[in-house]
Amino acid sequence: MADPRNGGKRNLIIVSNRLPLSVKQTDDGTYQSSISSGGLVTSLSGLTKSTTFKWFGWPGLQVDDPQDREKVSKSLAAHNAVAVFLDQKLANQHYNCFSNQILWPILHYQTVTLNESAWESYKKVNELFAESVADAASDGDLIWVHDYHLMLLPGLLRKRLEEQGKFCAIGFSLHTPFPAKDFWRALPVRKELIEGILASDQVGFHTDEYKQNFMDSCHSLLEATIEPPDKIRWKGRWIIADSFIVGIDPQKFEDTLQKPEVISRIKELEEVYKDKKVIIGVDRLDYIKGLTLKLKAYDAFLDEHKELKNKVVLIQVAVPSREDVKEYQDLETEISTMVGKIDGKHATPDGSPLVYMHRSVPFTELTALYAVADACLLTSMRDGMNLVCFEYVACQAKKHGVLVLSEFAGASSFMNGGCITFHPANTKELSDAIYRAITMRPDERESNYNQLRRFIDKNTSARWGETFIERLTKCTA
Ligand code: ADQ
Secondary structure, three states: OEOHHHOOOEEEEEEEEEOOEEEEEOOOOOEEEEEOOOHHHHHHHHHHHOEEEEEEEEOOOOOOOHHHHHHHHHHHHOOOEEEOOOOHHHHHHHHHHHHHHHHHHHHOOOOOOOOHHHHHHHHHHHHHHHHHHHHHOOOOOEEEEEOHHHOOHHHHHHHHHHHOOOOOEEEEEOOOOOOOHHHHOOOOOHHHHHHHHHOOOEEEEOOHHHHHHHHHHHHHHHOOEEEOOOEEEEOOEEEEEEEOOOOOOHHHHHHHHOOHHHHHHHHHHHHHOOOOEEEEEEEEOOHHHOHHHHHHHHHHHHHHOHHHOOOEEEEEEEEOOOOOOHHHHHHHHHHHHHHHHHHHHHOEOOEOOEEEEOOOOOHHHHHHHHHHOOEEEEOOOOEOOOOHHHHHHHOOOOOOOEEEEEOOEHHHHHOOOOOEEEOOOOHHHHHHHHHHHHOOOHHHHHHHHHHHHHHHHHOOHHHHHHHHHHHHHHOOO
16 A cells, blocks of 8 residues: 555565564674575565565574664664574474474475474464564555465464454465465364465465465365465455566666676676586575486586586575574585585596586676586476576576576476476486587577577566565455
């Protein structure tokens, strides 16, 4: 809803588990906040032009002293951010133990066992968020809740807002897949979680498949009425459930590619790899991204195509992620071991066909890497959407590089033949896909590229945010 007090802009409250800022204590005891990067931040960047928003979330550090909390809040206020303070143990139980060790796997088709105390912490943290957001919301605000860490929040919020006599339209966006109903029902608290989401006015998914899975669960577990294509009737209310295509801001990449330091970095990299086909992979170090499958297939590809040994290089950036969770520590060890074996087996005095970077890289370097790569290889076992593939396309206007994308990434359902798809656990299929990518004819590359480019230019992050918010606004009418 446009608010005349904000020059006609809408008031929007965005809620996500972590604030998109890093907060640090300086030597003089004050706190400084700076915006950090990440999938959700990238996606929301387009909204700022039309909307005034406040962002609620955990600031990522433990602050117990009330005076310190005040200082942190002040530094966040400069970025329109509001901290939901959590005790470290509670935050750990909510984030690592329930969200990332139970919800994340089940949403990505991995089996799990319920940890009761983690579930209690999950409920408690969602309550704390509800308290903080409901108290700050004004009648008529729009509230947009993000992701699996806060599935109970719409329900808890609606109750509090009603008690306070405020009406706010509530939207919920899930950034992961939503699994098929027979998989979701394996989770003992399956009903509570979807009941929480159903207190929203509008629920957004990346793809129609996830939306349909969610509707199927609502119908079979809660006996909600489904009115295709996009409505659910539950406890006397209508809820919109739909897919909204999350995108990127292609202009940000175009602009970065024009920077002198990026232009010279691209030249340097082109010189280093002048006789080689470069394949780029950029993934958070997460088992859903299928990195072990990628390495296994790349090893098979090198075995099969010995003639290409010194003519191809896979540059794999693996961004450290969730390092407090044991599964992620074990995965890192497994990947390092595989990288060592591939290197040992295929490297020659002239170089290695594999460059593994286990760290975050600066945005300018990331852009340069995308720009020089002849192909981008993404092998997710499951992935809500995958923004990296769009970012690669945004940087390939000159080369028309080939996108090689797992059929299990949400993005693949929108590519309509513009990329090479494969089953990530089928080593031969994946190895063949790599070969096809680096040997593709220029005319085929160009026509594929043009198709992908049209898609990313049309479905930007700004459009995603606008579309979601426009439709949510109608729920207030
Ligand atoms: P992620 O699993 O994090 O997001 P993805 O969609 O690929 O996956 O987004 C990663 C983002 O991090 C990209 O914008 C990328 O540029 C950035 N990034 C990657 N490597 C980086 C590096 N080295 N340094 C700095 N930034 C880096 C979740 C879901 C996805 C879904 C998104 C958005 O798992 O499926 O697409 O949310 O909804």
